[in-house]
Amino acid sequence: MQRYFLAKIGQSILLLFGVFVVVFMIVRVTGDPASLMLSREATPEQVEAFREKMGFNRPLVVQFFDFASRAILGDFGNSLHFRTPALPLVLERLPATVELAAAGLLMAVVIGIPLGLVGGFTPGSVVDSLGRAIALLGQSIPNFWLALILILFFAVRLGWFPSFGRDELKSMVLPGFVLGLPTMGQLVRLTRSAVLEIRGEDFIRTAHSKGLELKTIYRKHVLRNVAIPLVSVVGIQFGYMLGGSIIIETVFAWPGMGQLLQQAIGWRDYPLIQAVAVFTSFVVLGLNLLTDVAYAVIDPRIRYGK
Amino acid sequence: MASRETTPKRGADSLLDVERTFWDRLAYLGRLFGRDRSGLMGAVLFLIVVVAALFAPLIAPYEPLEQNLRDAKLPPAWAEGGSRAHLFGTDNLGRDIFSRILYGTRVSLTVGFFGVLIASSLGLVFGAIAGYIGGRVDSTIMGIVNLILSLPYLLFVVVIAAILGRSLLNVILIFGITDAPIFARTTRGEVLRIRNSGYVESAVSAGARWGRIVFDHIIPNLIGPLITLGTFEMSRMIFYEAGLGFLGLSVPPSVPSWGNMLSAGRQYLTSSPWIATFPGLAIVFTSLGMNLLGDWLRDVLDPRMRRAR
Numbered sequence: 319m320q321r322y323f324l325a326k327i328g329q330s331i332l333l334l335f336g337v338f339v340v341v342f343m344i345v346r347v348t349g350d351p352a353s354l355m356l357s358r359e360a361t362p363e364q365v366e367a368f369r370e371k372m373g374f375n376r377p378l379v380v381q382f383f384d385f386a387s388r389a390i391l392g393d394f395g396n397s398l399h400f401r402t403p404a405l406p407l408v409l410e411r412l413p414a415t416v417e418l419a420a421a422g423l424l425m426a427v428v429i430g431i432p433l434g435l436v437g438g439f440t441p442g443s444v445v446d447s448l449g450r451a452i453a454l455l456g457q458s459i460p461n462f463w464l465a466l467i468l469i470l471f472f473a474v475r476l477g478w479f480p481s482f483g484r485d486e487l488k489s490m491v492l493p494g495f496v497l498g499l500p501t502m503g504q505l506v507r508l509t510r511s512a513v514l515e516i517r518g519e520d521f522i523r524t525a526h527s528k529g530l531e532l533k534t535i536y537r538k539h540v541l542r543n544v545a546i547p548l549v550s551v552v553g554i555q556f557g558y559m560l561g562g563s564i565i566i567e568t569v570f571a572w573p574g575m576g577q578l579l580q581q582a583i584g585w586r587d588y589p590l591i592q593a594v595a596v597f598t599s600f601v602v603l604g605l606n607l608l609t610d611v612a613y614a615v616i617d618p619r620i621r622y623g624k
Numbered sequence: 625m626a627s628r629e630t631t632p633k634r635g636a637d638s639l640l641d642v643e644r645t646f647w648d649r650l651a652y653l654g655r656l657f658g659r660d661r662s663g664l665m666g667a668v669l670f671l672i673v674v675v676a677a678l679f680a681p682l683i684a685p686y687e688p689l690e691q692n693l694r695d696a697k698l699p700p701a702w703a704e705g706g707s708r709a710h711l712f713g714t715d716n717l718g719r720d721i722f723s724r725i726l727y728g729t730r731v732s733l734t735v736g737f738f739g740v741l742i743a744s745s746l747g748l749v750f751g752a753i754a755g756y757i758g759g760r761v762d763s764t765i766m767g768i769v770n771l772i773l774s775l776p777y778l779l780f781v782v783v784i785a786a787i788l789g790r791s792l793l794n795v796i797l798i799f800g801i802t803d804a805p806i807f808a809r810t811t812r813g814e815v816l817r818i819r820n821s822g823y824v825e826s827a828v829s830a831g832a833r834w835g836r837i838v839f840d841h842i843i844p845n846l847i848g849p850l851i852t853l854g855t856f857e858m859s860r861m862i863f864y865e866a867g868l869g870f871l872g873l874s875v876p877p878s879v880p881s882w883g884n885m886l887s888a889g890r891q892y893l894t895s896s897p898w899i900a901t902f903p904g905l906a907i908v909f910t911s912l913g914m915n916l917l918g919d920w921l922r923d924v925l926d927p928r929m930r931r932a933r
Binding site for chain 2: 332333336337340344345347348354454457458459460462463464466467469470474557558560561562564565568569576579580583591594595598599602603606
């Protein structure tokens with residue numbers, strides 16, 4: 319068991335190193351990071367001076383190890399726009415994004431899993447049809463567009479929820495729902511098919527034939543096995559929402575990391591963009607690691623397998 | 625495979641017959657569609673979108689870029705104040721929304737089609753190499769694949785798009801390359817499964833060379849899963865393209881794409897909501913069609929993953 323965890327942690331560290339490489343390379347794909355970060359009006363002298371200041375004229379390998387060794391310590395340089403260290407600016411926005419993603423995940427879990435369970439136990443029923451419709455729509459409706467439509471109805475016409483910003487609990491409802499919708503659909507699908515699959519397993523038939531009560535079978539045998547794949551999906555989806563909330567945050571003017579990224583892109587503030595990218599990846603990798611660990615704790619087959 | 629003229633008349637169980645003519649296969653496909661209404665619906669929706677993209681200049685009543693400020697922000701034809709001349713109304717510059725949506729299908733389908741083509745080709749090659757050769761090659765390729773798959777996808781796509789700048793080619797390349805790992809992982813898994821299967825083992829023991837195994841056994845078995853995956857990924861790319869357009873990071877603003885239309889319509893959301901509504905509906909229409917089609921393909925092409933019903 320310890321070996322499994324150590325291997326997973328080692329893997330995550332390797333992945334983090336990979337993230338450094340990717341983020342480092344990205345601002346250099348056009349060949350000249352200096353002209354990428356300065357406005358188009360910058361004179362050649364200004365570009366040259368900037369290149370000197372940022373160290374872009376050094377060999378790539380030297381630049382990379384400089385970048386990576388600072389990034390490990392959380393130093394991404396100063397934001398070009400704010401002229402203060404980049405990482406604290408990102409950390410400042412973290413709570414808002416986490417809050418939004420948590421709201422989205424909560425709604426997805428609270429609505430999606432029960433719908434999937436009922437659908438799996440009673441295929442073809444009204445609830446099942448409803449769940450499958452939500453699953454299909456969650457997959458087919460672009461959530462940033464749905465956000466606009468919901469703003470139009472619930473914020474502008476009915477005035478039930480604010481259309482943007484983050485002040486009271488109510489302001490979390492629309493963006494949270496919209497962000498959680500694709501996950502909700504996925505949870506319905508997954509829960510439903512897991513229930514259907516497990517209901518057909520031999521050990522369930524055995525449980526039936528030895529005369530166990532339905533309630534006991536469902537609770538002890540079916541639900542417990544359904545929970546295993548769900549844990550992994552919920553963990554991964556949380557990471558996906560943290561990194562994928564940029565459009566929704568923009569629509570709702572939600573002051574999170576996604577909005578910061580969108581602004582930083584407008585300012586060509588690449589140190590800040592790199593800080594957002596590395597930090598978000600770091601959080602997502604951490605979540606994936608936690609998910610793997612949780613998975614192994616719940617399901618002994620993973621720990622001892624292979 | 626020669627078709628036999630003297631095929632015996634078949635009953636309902638003809639699906640099990642080994643020798644089939646082209647027409648038998650077609651009829652079989654038709655029966656499969658008939659059995660699954662939602663698959664049929666998906667195919668119809670998708671076909672409509674393809675027809676709209678191919679014949680946009682013939683169907684569209686106006687040029688997509690034709691401005692007419694006097695008729696700006698006209699509501700759809702059935703709403704109060706709408707005009708019959710503009711079915712879905714006009715946008716803030718008086719351009720016909722219906723025509724622009726028709727032309728928008730071209731951008732979306734181009735991005736989706738070529739994106740999937742690049743992603744699946746790259747994924748097929750690297751996945752097959754990883755699965756077939758194994759060892760260190762496999763762990764290197766899969767290491768890179770897992771790295772890319774564990775990154776927050778949308779965030780990186782947005783950043784890369786911002787750096788490369790707005791062009792159709794850039795968007796296609798971004799999706800084609802960033803989506804390749806999914807195809808590589810699927811291909812590798814399938815190759816491993818097929819390589820270890822009983823029929824490959826028996827082919828090897830019967831003396832078949834590797835070329836024969838690859839072309840006769842592995843590739844035909846890969847096509848089904850990859851087509852299914854391609855359908856879903858194409859729908860996802862159409863989504864993300866619109867999302868990038870919405871953020872102002874996809875094709876140039878002059879191009880009539882659904883994302884650009886959404887982005888422009890957002891500013892007039894409260895006064896003229898139809899400008900943002902219709903391009904969104906177009907995305908839902910397309911995506912719904914492709915998802916239904918994808919579900920159906922998964923059932924038909926891959927019996928192991930047949931949906932429980």
